[in-house]
Amino acid sequence: MFAIIKWFWGTTANCVSIICFKCPGDLKEGKLMDQDLSFEKIQNRLTRTQEQILVYSRDFARIYRKEKEQRAHAEEMHQKLLAVVNSMSEGMVATDKNMIIQEVNSSFVNMFKTRQQECLGTSLRQFVPAEKLTRYLMLKNQIQHPSMDFEFSPVDKKETVYWVFVSDLSATDTIEGGFVFLFRDVTDSKGFERLKSQFIKFASQEICVPLNGLLGLTEQFYENVRTKLSKEELSYFNFLKKSGRSLQSLIEDMIQISPLHSGEKLNKTLVKLDNLMVDVLRKLEDEIHNQEIQIQFEVQDSGSIFIDQDLLGRALFNMQKILSTYTLVDGTITIEMFQSGKGLYLRFTCPDIVPNDRKELQKMVNSQFSLRERMEDFGIGLALAKEIIEWNGGKFKIETEKELVIELAFPSWSESLRISA
Structure with missing residues (x-):
């Protein structure tokens, strides 16, 4: 409620409107007329009120202009x-x-041969298989990860492959939460990579067959004539055998790594890392039974990781075989498994490897190891093992200063889980 007091001064054309807002305990009804107010006091109050209104008006205009500029921007x-x-x-x-x-x-x-108005307000399940979205939501709720990716082929276009990246759309006061999907057509790249992988695999297998025959005949011929050969001739035979085994190992590595470069999805499952390492060491017993070395496996913390068990198992086997080959007779390899933060670690400590061999292994990790420099029957296994470990979401670290230490770090399964096609 407010009272309007009109004060006529001089003529009726010269009038001033005084607006007095009613406030509790101040301007009550009838109280204003009871007060002994002179014209000067009323005019001063009016002037102050007008000045305040002018200041408020200017502030409002400035805020309005700024808001308008922000909206335009x-x-x-x-x-x-x-x-x-x-x-x-x-x-x-x-x-x-x-x-x-x-x-x-x-x-x-x-991409999907549709219209924008036909898409809006409809379910994404008409473009993406429902089971893919259902599995995504299930895993999303399990691991609380802000983004994931998967691949799928539409029901009506089996030859087409789409890669989809999904991320959360955070909710605000004015925007509801949701998801953002990014679709990419990877049909051509998939086909090219598949063709390249098939060629590598086919060529490698075709080379392996005659190579195995040559190695077998060489071994048999060597057993028949080794007592009749001089030391120099025996060294030539040993070089021939080791070169053949090195080539054989290299071809096996090519077969092993070709699925990675073909863009094929890894067959990831939840695997206990300590059980996997035990299986690797058990398979390795037949390979290193005559090397007279000791392997100690110490499990401080057990845990599971989300990986391709077969592929990572072969990488660990290949890596452990190389370390065993370089370890001196009666030497020791210690493998420690422990957990730190959100990661699960495997640490290989090899104190019985000479400095020159440690440098050689460092070269192998960096893919700088020449075929001409190799003296043992394995290929570029450490470089491949590093790539496979990183492909499974892990990290590979090697130290060669005082002793050879290789540390593998894998994220916990809740951090590494992804949707696979």
Whole structure:
């Protein structure tokens, strides 16, 4: 409630309107007229009120202009971002928590031969198999990871392969939470990588067959004539055998690594790392039974990781075989398994490897090991083992200063879990 007092001064054309807002305990009804107020006091109050109103008006105008500029800038940025999103070769979709499509870009529309208005408000399950989305949501709830990726082929286009990257869209006061999907057509690259992998695998297997025959005949011939050969001739035979075994190991490594470069998805499962290492050491017993070395496996903390068990098992076997080969007779290799933070670690300590051999192993890790320099029957196994470990989400670290130490770090299964096609 407010009272309006009109004060006429001189003529009726010269009038001033005084607005007095009613406040508790101050300007109560009838109280103003009881006060002994002179014209000067009323005029001073009016002047102060007008000045305050002017200040408030200026502040409001300044805030309004600033808000208008911010809105114009936000609209400009929105248009620029929209242009960038529509120019992307990847299809992009924004959905709510129920997978209902809210926004799509032009690449997604062209990718799936549809229209933008037909997509909005519909479920993403009409474009992506429902089981993929269901599995994604299930794993998302299990591991609380902000992003994941998977691959799929549409039901009506089995020859087409899409790679999909999914990330969370965080909720704010004005925006509901949801997901952002990024689609990429990887059909051509998949086909090329598959063709290259098949050629490498076919060529390697075709070379292995005659090579095994040559190695067998060489071994048999050597057993028949070794008592009749001089030391120099025996050294030539040993070099021939070791070179053959080195080539055989190299070909096996090519077969082993070809699936990685073909873009094939790893067959990841939840595996107890200590059990995997025990299986590797058990298989290695037949290979190193005559080397007279001791391998100690100490498990401080047990744990599981999400990896391709077969592929990582072969990498660990190949790596352990190389370390055993370089270890001196009656030497010791210590393998420690422990947990630190969110990671699970395997540490291989080899104190009985001479400095020159440690440098040689460092070269092998960096893929700098020449075939001409190799003297044992294995290929570039450490470089391949490093790549396989990193492919499974792990880290490979080697130290060669005082003693050879190789440390493998794997993220816990909740950190490394991904959707595989």
